Amino acid sequence: MSLEKMDDFFDARADGYDDHMLIDLALEDFYEEIARLVENEREDFRLLDLGCGTGLELKRLFEKYPAVSVTGVDLSKKMLDKLKEKYPNKKIRFLYGSYFDLSFGSGYDVALSTYSLHHFNEEEKLFLYRKIYASLHENGVFIEGDYIADSLEKQLFTLSELDRLKQEQNIPDGEFFHYDIPFTAETEIRLLRETGFSDVKIAKQWDETAIFLAKK
Numbered sequence: 001m002s003l004e005k006m007d008d009f010f011d012a013r014a015d016g017y018d019d020h021m022l023i024d025l026a027l028e029d030f031y032e033e034i035a036r037l038v039e040n041e042r043e044d045f046r047l048l049d050l051g052c053g054t055g056l057e058l059k060r061l062f063e064k065y066p067a068v069s070v071t072g073v074d075l076s077k078k079m080l081d082k083l084k085e086k087y088p089n090k091k092i093r094f095l096y097g098s099y100f101d102l103s104f105g106s107g108y109d110v111a112l113s114t115y116s117l118h119h120f121n122e123e124e125k126l127f128l129y130r131k132i133y134a135s136l137h138e139n140g141v142f143i144e145g146d147y148i149a150d151s152l153e154k155q156l157f158t159l160s161e162l163d164r165l166k167q168e169q170n171i172p173d174g175e176f177f178h179y180d181i182p183f184t185a186e187t188e189i190r191l192l193r194e195t196g197f198s199d200v201k202i203a204k205q206w207d208e209t210a211i212f213l214a215k216k
């Protein structure tokens with residue numbers, strides 16, 4: 001299998017992306033649950049969405065909180081263009097680039113990431129979790145919904161497969177190519193606690209997906 005650069009991978013799939021997620025993978029329930037879990041006493045709170053893509057996670061959220069201010073970060077221009085087309089009248093700040101490199105500011109009430117962070121290893125995730133932690137308001141919450149591995153063996157196997165493929169294809173460290181490396185729920189919880197989040201729990205779990213709630 002030939003690895004594709006992350007932005008090229010999602011640019012090439014932006015057109016059929018929503019149908020793939022909602023029809024082929026039937027993920028409506030997941031996005032509904034995400035919107036249910038995002039809670040804030042203010043109507044116009046600030047939400048950071050990491051790897052927002054076409055914004056499937058925002059549809060119900062905008063129905064629940066029409067005045068929410070969203071900062072959406074994504075490195076696929078085509079995915080961001082889809083999001084822009086969908087919500088021309090919403091308060092969205094678009095940040096085009098990698099969330100590893102961009103500074104997204106601070107004082108967010110909620111940080112959210114859905115189906116984006118299962119592409120990164122422990123070191124990369126910890127780096128990002130620390131950045132997310134620093135970007136949150138003192139009572140802020142991070143909600144992460146993503147694929148999970150059902151065993152540590154699987155987690156370690158996909159990690160080693162990615163290393164093998166990168167070596168075979170002469171891909172230097174630090175360059176992001178698309179390959180799924182989901183972690184077990186236990187690993188996720190450990191990393192979020194290691195970051196400093198005080199209260200970390202699984203809010204909802206399906207076979208291959210979980211939603212984690214981490215309070216600052």
Ligand SMILES: C[S@@+](CC[C@H](N)C(=O)[O-])C[C@H]1O[C@@H](n2cnc3c(N)ncnc32)[C@H](O)[C@@H]1O
Pocket residue numbers: 006007010021050051052053054055056057073074075076079097098099100113114115116119176
């Ligand atoms: C599977 S899509 C999920 C999109 C959306 N959150 C959803 O649930 O439908 C993963 C998204 O993460 C983005 N992404 C991957 N790595 C990224 C990075 N380093 N910085 C910013 N966005 C990234 C991709 O471009 C893609 O749009």
